[in-house]
Amino acid sequence: MELIDAIQERKSIRGYLDRSVSQRVLRDVLQLATRAISAENAQPWEFAIVSGDVLKAISDDNIEHLRSGVTVDSSYDQLDGIYRRRRVDIAKQLYGAMGIAREDRPRRNWWLERGYRFFDAPAAIILYMDSSLDVSAYRFDMGCVTQNICLAAQAYGLGTCVEYQAVTYQDVLRKHLAIPESKYIVCAIAIGYPDPNFPANHVVSTREMLDNNTTWYGF
Numbered sequence: 322m323e324l325i326d327a328i329q330e331r332k333s334i335r336g337y338l339d340r341s342v343s344q345r346v347l348r349d350v351l352q353l354a355t356r357a358i359s360a361e362n363a364q365p366w367e368f369a370i371v372s373g374d375v376l377k378a379i380s381d382d383n384i385e386h387l388r389s390g391v392t393v394d395s396s397y398d399q400l401d402g403i404y405r406r407r408r409v410d411i412a413k414q415l416y417g418a419m420g421i422a423r424e425d426r427p428r429r430n431w432w433l434e435r436g437y438r439f440f441d442a443p444a445a446i447i448l449y450m451d452s453s454l455d456v457s458a459y460r461f462d463m464g465c466v467t468q469n470i471c472l473a474a475q476a477y478g479l480g481t482c483v484e485y486q487a488v489t490y491q492d493v494l495r496k497h498l499a500i501p502e503s504k505y506i507v508c509a510i511a512i513g514y515p516d517p518n519f520p521a522n523h524v525v526s527t528r529e530m531l532d533n534n535t536t537w538y539g540f
């Protein structure tokens with residue numbers, strides 16, 4: 322796959338085929354992805370790769386927490402202005418593709434819960450880092466390796482969705498995985514073979530016109 326095609330075609334995949342991903346393939350994806358840049362080559366990333374019964378147990382506990390109304394602080398809920406509008410826009414695109422009406426509470430809940438159970442993907446990658454490195458430079462590095470994973474996955478026919486929803490309840494992840502309190506859990510990546518018939522997988526998210534956020538000097 323050409324690099325330009327991979328970058329152009331990557332999109333979040335929220336519906337997966339019931340087909341497992343081999344440990345070998347996941348290893349290859351991660352091996353490739355860890356060629357990512359990092360500040361001072363610190364490589365702050367650590368991964369927990371989860372599948373099978375363990376993934377099911379985490380998903381079940383996430384859903385139980387969600388249904389019982391366990392709340393957590395979420396700074397990314399506080400979007401304003403243009404950023405809020407973009408969030409609303411992608412939500413509208415996704416709900417539209419799935420045919421979920423604004424007032425359809427049961428279907429909206431169904432959709433919400435899918436995120437908390439990794440969109441029923443056959444595998445998930447939990448990305449975490451040492452808490453001592455939780456400053457902007459190293460968080461940036463986590464983003465770089467995350468993007469690389471998403472791009473590399475495509476070369477193996479895999480789809481991904483980076484997500485915060487599934488790591489909302491850090492206690493759940495720590496219970497099922499050997500991730501100590503000294504580690505900060507950054508995000509999850511649902512990963513698997515995309516279901517071509519899942520409507521939300523056809524959504525192409527919009528991007529701001531480049532000229533609206535770019536300034537050129539000295540040309």
Ligand SMILES: Cc1cc2nc3c(=O)[nH]c(=O)nc-3n(C[C@H](O)[C@H](O)[C@H](O)COP(=O)(O)O)c2cc1C
Pocket residue numbers: 331332333334335411436482483484485486487508524525526
């Ligand atoms: C750090 C991060 C967290 C995200 N969390 C979620 C999430 O919890 N649920 C979800 O459905 N998508 C999540 N996404 C996916 C974004 O919604 C998606 O990348 C964005 O809308 C652009 O769409 P695209 O990936 O298809 O280009 C997340 C993406 C990032 C980078």
